[in-house]
Amino acid sequence: MSRKQIKTIGIVGANLTSLMFCQEAKKRGIETILLDKEVDNVASDYATTNISSDFNKGTLERLALRVDAVIFSTNVLSQVPQDFDLNVSSYPSKPARDLIMNRMAQLELATELKIPVPEYINCLDEEDLQYAADEIGVPCRTIHIYENEIEMNLVSETDTLDEILLEVDLEYEMCVVEKIKDYKQVLTITALRDQTGNIVLYPIGQEEEIEGTEQSYINTPASTAKSTTQKIERFTRKLVKYMDSAGIFTFKFGITKAKKLEWLGVTPGVNVGDIHTSHCMQLSVYEQFFNIIEGKKIIAVDLKSPNTVFITNDDLAEEKVELPYHLYRMRLQDQENIQIFVIPDKIDDVEE
Numbered sequence: 001m002s003r004k005q006i007k008t009i010g011i012v013g014a015n016l017t018s019l020m021f022c023q024e025a026k027k028r029g030i031e032t033i034l035l036d037k038e039v040d041n042v043a044s045d046y047a048t049t050n051i052s053s054d055f056n057k058g059t060l061e062r063l064a065l066r067v068d069a070v071i072f073s074t075n076v077l078s079q080v081p082q083d084f085d086l087n088v089s090s091y092p093s094k095p096a097r098d099l100i101m102n103r104m105a106q107l108e109l110a111t112e113l114k115i116p117v118p119e120y121i122n123c124l125d126e127e128d129l130q131y132a133a134d135e136i137g138v139p140c141r142t143i144h145i146y147e148n149e150i151e152m153n154l155v156s157e158t159d160t161l162d163e164i165l166l167e168v169d170l171e172y173e174m175c176v177v178e179k180i181k182d183y184k185q186v187l188t189i190t191a192l193r194d195q196t197g198n199i200v201l202y203p204i205g206q207e208e209e210i211e212g213t214e215q216s217y218i219n220t221p222a223s224t225a226k227s228t229t230q231k232i233e234r235f236t237r238k239l240v241k242y243m244d245s246a247g248i249f250t251f252k253f254g255i256t257k258a259k260k261l262e263w264l265g266v267t268p269g270v271n272v273g274d275i276h277t278s279h280c281m282q283l284s285v286y287e288q289f290f291n292i293i294e295g296k297k298i299i300a301v302d303l304k305s306p307n308t309v310f311i312t313n314d315d316l317a318e319e320k321v322e323l324p325y326h327l328y329r330m331r332l333q334d335q336e337n338i339q340i341f342v343i344p345d346k347i348d349d350v351e352e
Contacts (some may be wrong), residue, residue, distance in 0.1 A: 105317030
């Protein structure tokens with residue numbers, strides 16, 4: 001695999017992942033151009049250059065002319081137009097972006113690959129719409145696909161679902177209704193794929209929210225049975241292989257109270273918990289991703305220590321968390337600032 005000369009990277013969308021990508025680029029002497037709608041965002045202080053603009057065709061094509069590669073971050077894909085051409089490598093590729101945006105396509109793919117997902121129905125006629133109302137019920141997610149747009153709604157009230165389904169016109173749109181469940185465990189796994197098709201998986205993390213607060217933590221490795229871990233890794237490899245795109249992806253799975261495993265979705269980039277890989281892995285996910293961009297191979301790496309990533313908006317958290325830990329303070333526009341603690345060798349007990 002030949003190494004690519006990368007001098008400048010464009011990043012579309014600002015979030016924590018964008019910030020970490022900017023830091024990794026700076027380590028390598030690579031400049032970054034961050035495109036976001038907001039001037040003052042969580043990653044703006046870390047980019048070489050900031051562009052404030054909508055994610056329209058013209059802006060994206062002009063950005064591509066200034067860089068050697070373009071990265072699309074998690075939170076903006078639904079706002080990015082699809083009818084534009086880039087003259088540089090993009091991560092993820094357009095076919096992969098299309099799949100990530102389209103939950104209906106994901107559900108159909110899961111059925112084809114025999115990967116379990118929540119109950120859903122692709123509504124083809126009035127009987128299907130009635131079945132969705134009666135059998136899928138609430139809470140649910142409705143997905144509407146029009147000629148040039150995909151719309152998704154999270155529905156928690158029966159009356160609201162009835163109103164939405166009543167307005168569906170199957171002559172002009174496709175509609176899928178997917179059940180939303182309260183899972184016993186929510187698990188995430190990050191996968192990387194290089195230009196040769198080599199796939200590397202990082203350890204599975206387990207997400208937990210602290211009830212009654214805006215705080216959460218992610219334990220790595222997750223408290224799961226060996227058979228569950230093997231299933232998640234097998235399903236993830238199947239999906240990454242099908243997506244046929246170099247890049248980095250995070251897959252989310254849920255385990256029901258009946259201990260059934262279900263695939264819940266995929267995003268480009270990483271989740272907050274992956275920040276632990278900068279301290280508790282031989283190579284971080286950010287380093288491996290930039291190796292992909294530079295045309296290098298990715299390698300399997302080991303977890304050096306179990307850990308807990310604690311995310312909080314409590315300004316006094318430092319007084320409550322015992323050393324040793326690695327601390328990140330994030331400045332969020334128009335919101336409370338958050339602190340992220342990476343605590344090595346600590347896993348809070350999570351009931352199986």
